[in-house]
Amino acid sequence: MLDWLPENVSTFGEGVDHLFHVIYYISVAIFILVNVIYVAFIIRYRRKRKGDKAYHYHGYNLLEVSWTALPLALFLFLALYSDRVWQDIRYSEKTPNPDLVVEVMGQQYLWHFRYPGSDGVFGRKHIRFISTTNPFGIDPDDPAGRDDLLTVNSMHIPVNKTVLVRLSSMDVIHSFFLPNMRVKQDAVPGQWIDVWFNSVKTGEYEIACAELCGSGHYLMRAVLDVHSQNEFDQWIDEQHENVRASIAAAGAAPDNATLAAQPDDRQSPTE
Amino acid sequence: MEAAVNTVRHEHGEGHTHSESFIRRYIFSTDHKMIAKQFMITAIIFLFIGGAFALFIRWQLAYPGEPIPVIGTMLPSTWVNADGAVTAEWYTQLLTMHGTIMIFAVIIPLLVGTFGNFAIPLMIGADDMAFPVLNMVSFWLFPLASIIMMAGFFVEGGMAAAGWTGYAPLSVIASLGQTLWIVALFLIGFSSILGAVNYITTVLNMRAPGMKMFDLPMTVWSVFITAIIIIIGTPVLAAALSMLFMDNFLQTSFFMPENLTVTGRDMSRTAGGGQPLLWQHLFWFYSHPAVYIMILPGMGVVSDVLATFSRKPLYGYMAMVFAIIAIAFLGILVWGHHMFQSGMNPLLGTTFMVSTMVIAVPSAIKTFNWLGTMWRGQMEFTTPMLNAVAFVSMFVIGGLSGIFMASTPVDVFIHDTYFIVGHIHYVLFGGSLFAVFAGLYYWFPKMSGRMYNERLGKWHFWMTFITFNGTFFPMHILGVGGMMRRIYDPTVYDFLKPFQPMNEFITINAMILGFVQFILVFNFAYSWFYGKKAKRNPWRANSLEWQAPSPPPHGNFDKEVRVYRGPYEFSSPESVQDYLPQNVSPEELAAQWTRHEQRRAQQKSEP
Numbered sequence: 023m024l025d026w027l028p029e030n031v032s033t034f035g036e037g038v039d040h041l042f043h044v045i046y047y048i049s050v051a052i053f054i055l056v057n058v059i060y061v062a063f064i065i066r067y068r069r070k071r072k073g074d075k076a077y078h079y080h081g082y083n084l085l086e087v088s089w090t091a092l093p094l095a096l097f098l099f100l101a102l103y104s105d106r107v108w109q110d111i112r113y114s115e116k117t118p119n120p121d122l123v124v125e126v127m128g129q130q131y132l133w134h135f136r137y138p139g140s141d142g143v144f145g146r147k148h149i150r151f152i153s154t155t156n157p158f159g160i161d162p163d164d165p166a167g168r169d170d171l172l173t174v175n176s177m178h179i180p181v182n183k184t185v186l187v188r189l190s191s192m193d194v195i196h197s198f199f200l201p202n203m204r205v206k207q208d209a210v211p212g213q214w215i216d217v218w219f220n221s222v223k224t225g226e227y228e229i230a231c232a233e234l235c236g237s238g239h240y241l242m243r244a245v246l247d248v249h250s251q252n253e254f255d256q257w258i259d260e261q262h263e264n265v266r267a268s269i270a271a272a273g274a275a276p277d278n279a280t281l282a283a284q285p286d287d288r289q290s291p292t293e
Numbered sequence: 294m295e296a297a298v299n300t301v302r303h304e305h306g307e308g309h310t311h312s313e314s315f316i317r318r319y320i321f322s323t324d325h326k327m328i329a330k331q332f333m334i335t336a337i338i339f340l341f342i343g344g345a346f347a348l349f350i351r352w353q354l355a356y357p358g359e360p361i362p363v364i365g366t367m368l369p370s371t372w373v374n375a376d377g378a379v380t381a382e383w384y385t386q387l388l389t390m391h392g393t394i395m396i397f398a399v400i401i402p403l404l405v406g407t408f409g410n411f412a413i414p415l416m417i418g419a420d421d422m423a424f425p426v427l428n429m430v431s432f433w434l435f436p437l438a439s440i441i442m443m444a445g446f447f448v449e450g451g452m453a454a455a456g457w458t459g460y461a462p463l464s465v466i467a468s469l470g471q472t473l474w475i476v477a478l479f480l481i482g483f484s485s486i487l488g489a490v491n492y493i494t495t496v497l498n499m500r501a502p503g504m505k506m507f508d509l510p511m512t513v514w515s516v517f518i519t520a521i522i523i524i525i526g527t528p529v530l531a532a533a534l535s536m537l538f539m540d541n542f543l544q545t546s547f548f549m550p551e552n553l554t555v556t557g558r559d560m561s562r563t564a565g566g567g568q569p570l571l572w573q574h575l576f577w578f579y580s581h582p583a584v585y586i587m588i589l590p591g592m593g594v595v596s597d598v599l600a601t602f603s604r605k606p607l608y609g610y611m612a613m614v615f616a617i618i619a620i621a622f623l624g625i626l627v628w629g630h631h632m633f634q635s636g637m638n639p640l641l642g643t644t645f646m647v648s649t650m651v652i653a654v655p656s657a658i659k660t661f662n663w664l665g666t667m668w669r670g671q672m673e674f675t676t677p678m679l680n681a682v683a684f685v686s687m688f689v690i691g692g693l694s695g696i697f698m699a700s701t702p703v704d705v706f707i708h709d710t711y712f713i714v715g716h717i718h719y720v721l722f723g724g725s726l727f728a729v730f731a732g733l734y735y736w737f738p739k740m741s742g743r744m745y746n747e748r749l750g751k752w753h754f755w756m757t758f759i760t761f762n763g764t765f766f767p768m769h770i771l772g773v774g775g776m777m778r779r780i781y782d783p784t785v786y787d788f789l790k791p792f793q794p795m796n797e798f799i800t801i802n803a804m805i806l807g808f809v810q811f812i813l814v815f816n817f818a819y820s821w822f823y824g825k826k827a828k829r830n831p832w833r834a835n836s837l838e839w840q841a842p843s844p845p846p847h848g849n850f851d852k853e854v855r856v857y858r859g860p861y862e863f864s865s866p867e868s869v870q871d872y873l874p875q876n877v878s879p880e881e882l883a884a885q886w887t888r889h890e891q892r893r894a895q896q897k898s899e900p
């Protein structure tokens with residue numbers, strides 16, 4: 023059954039899949055064991071003759087204790103065993119130092135992505151500035167925010183690098199789902215949530231929304247492009263160039279107008 | 294009590310008071326058995342409504358965008374597009390209402406409302422509930438709430454569309470249908486609490502003389518514990534719903550942060566400062582215990598049915614009782630397992646993973662004890678028994694899939710996929726609904742005074758069992774493949790396209806599954822009037838309900854009942870036959886033996 027899993031291309035995905043397999047085999051074993059006994063009983067202990075009495079027996083305490091203790095031990099083991107992987111992928115103190123930080127903002131029904139501009143830093147942001155034309159709430163007074171790179175439904179990352187996604191939503195709860203990376207994290211309005219991954223293989227992968235967010239929920243699809251480092255550098259330079267050009271085109275216009283105008287033509291340049 | 298029975302008959306005879314007595318007897322009845330039937334009939338109607346919704350959903354998933362066959366073009370234009378295909382808006386309403394109806398208007402009313410009402414007084418030897426009028430109010434709140442909820446059909450924007458879980462802020466920025474949903478759930482919660490107070494009082498105070506708590510059949514124990522869970526959990530739901538109502542109506546912001554920005558909607562009157570996750574915590578604090586509200590009574594019914602038809606004492610009665618109590622207690626500590634990916638602190642993920650793993654233990658204990666009950670039995674495979682046997686096996690699958698989801702790293706992948714949908718249906722259909730079927734067939738003779746048709750019962754069981762598995766097992770595979778739940782069209786995603794044949798397979802099974810339920814309705818409707826007359830104790834069972842006439846009159850018992858032993862003395866060497874009812878006194882038992890010896894002696898003396 024587990025052959026149906028989408029290809030895993032993330033570093034920690036192997037750990038997740040390993041656990042998946044362990045629990046799967048244990049479950050199948052328990053299922054077969056219980057049902058073989060069950061079916062055997064059904065066949066063996068069906069009434070064969072009218073009037074026969076069954077075995078009058080109320081139970082055996084030692085058996086009760088053992089079939090309490092054994093599952094308890096097994097399930098606690100599974101919990102502890104799972105927790106190692108869980109800590110590795112989610113505990114903040116175990117998060118590796120990111121090579122790239124991307125901010126992701128959910129909106130009915132699309133995903134916004136934000137990269138630092140050519141200055142290498144994100145502009146300041148505040149929830150108060152969020153609007154349909156400024157999805158990340160970039161502070162218009164911060165010059166560092168002016169060249170930030172924004173894309174829609176299109177995410178680009180380099181291969182073999184730790185990517186930290188900083189996730190939020192501007193309207194309802196969405197869920198950022200990368201099947202091939204074994205990543206799923208809800209995007210909650212009013213809250214920034216970090217989640218990281220590291221892809222070991224280049225290629226094009228799908229991003230989905232996994233939390234019901236309205237009738238267009240199913241349309242909330244984005245594409246993740248995993249490039250080699252060179253390709254990625256090339257891509258991001260190109261994008262920075264475009265941003266600079268559009269700022270220049272806005273010319274002498276005052277800062278605020280530039281900022282407001284920029285996310286408006288937010289077609290992802292690659293598409 | 295005799296007097297009450299007589300009055301009813303008398304009024305019938307007189308003619309002119311007939312209409313009034315009809316209303317008192319069949320509509321605003323305070324008789325627990327009539328109220329049980331009212332719950333049953335209302336819930337079965339909703340089973341078909343909820344089922345129809347599911348079939349529309351399944352049609353769309355198997356054949357995205359294709360017109361609904363036959364009736365597609367007859368449906369209103371707010372539901373279907375010009376071709377007669379389900380629209381995305383209606384789809385979202387359907388999935389919301391399917392979940393809400395099945396949980397709040399089908400499973401809970403059947404297990405708690407129907408069986409709780411019917412079985413408790415009869416099984417403890419009481420003449421009615423402690424508070425009969427409260428009981429009537431508890432029932433009538435339920436159709437009232439259902440009508441309010443269904444009224445969403447006719448208002449602008451349609452029915453609620455935020456899923457049965459109603460996650461804020463989606464449920465806040467919603468249409469009037471969502472508000473109706475909130476009001477309806479609030480009333481249903483109220484109805485539950487009234488019922489629960491009644492059950493607890495009745496079980497504690499109205500047991501027949503001689504009946505100790507540990508003489509109670511598992512059905513009564515489980516409904517009793519369920520009632521306690523209801524009392525603990527439902528007020529929290531009520532609080533959460535009140536806040537959601539205010540967020541919807543009074544522009545408060547319990548669940549909304551500052552400056553929520555929704556395309557096409559003016560949010561300027563919302564101050565913000567709230568927390569969307571608060572809703573989830575409150576909702577699941579109720580709704581995880583609620584999943585046990587939906588399974589514990591089923592486990593009780595199945596325990597009784599398995600013991601009766603295995604002709605054996607329930608294995609490990611005390612362990613079974615304490616397992617239920619443990620489930621109820623632990624059930625309050627695991628709500629966070631629905632929120633592993635919600636953005637709550639990952640440390641809490643660890644905590645809730647451990648508590649969730651622990652709660653699987655009592656379920657395992659119960660399963661082993663059911664096996665123990667069948668061991669060296671004399672099993673009789675009547676329709677209730679078949680359904681009970683299926684329950685155990687299906688519940689094992691549902692419990693095991695729970696373990697996958699309890700493991701936080703695995704849940705990262707399968708959360709909000711069809712794996713969850715598979716899990717839900719193995720516990721709620723494979724579990725709860727099979728238990729409902731088992732209970733309905735089991736008590737049908739007592740309820741109606743007639744036997745159902747065994748052949749039709751078996752057809753219904755086998756068809757349901759096969760198509761149930763055909764429908765829901767493949768959903769686990771869809772989930773492993775990553776198919777998100779609640780999506781209108783999976784073919785939007787490339788990685789889901791290969792699953793289309795499986796989606797078609799599921800839909801075909803689901804349709805058959807839906808239609809074979811008419812066998813049940815036909816069987817019951819026909820047998821209710823034309824079935825073979827039922828004896829008092831057709832299953833040769835021990836608990837007290839079988840000592841009352843079939844159907845029991847108002848006031849239940851025609852003789853005084855006194856309890857001398859537990860409900861599971863099957864095949865006891867002490868008894869002449871292979872069962873020994875709870876109310877047979879030692880003197881009567883001795884007399885039975887004497888008669889038995891005499892008969893034996895007679896047989897011997899005859900050549």
Ligand code: HEM
Pocket residue numbers: 458584585587588630631649650652653656691692693695696698699704707708709713716717720721724725
């Ligand atoms: C062995 C015992 C069980 C375990 C370990 C377990 C575990 C879980 C977990 C971890 C989830 C959350 C999955 C997710 O959303 O990612 C879940 C969901 C659910 N469970 Fe269980 N479960 C068990 C038994 C039951 C039973 C007995 C019922 C009901 C009769 C039930 C009904 C549900 C429902 C309705 C949901 C889905 C709620 C939703 O998101 O719509 N579960 N279960």
Ligand SMILES: [Cu+2]
Pocket residue numbers: 128130131195196197231232233234235239242
């Ligand atoms: Cu979304």
Ligand SMILES: [Cu+2]
Pocket residue numbers: 580581584627628630631
């Ligand atoms: Cu739960």
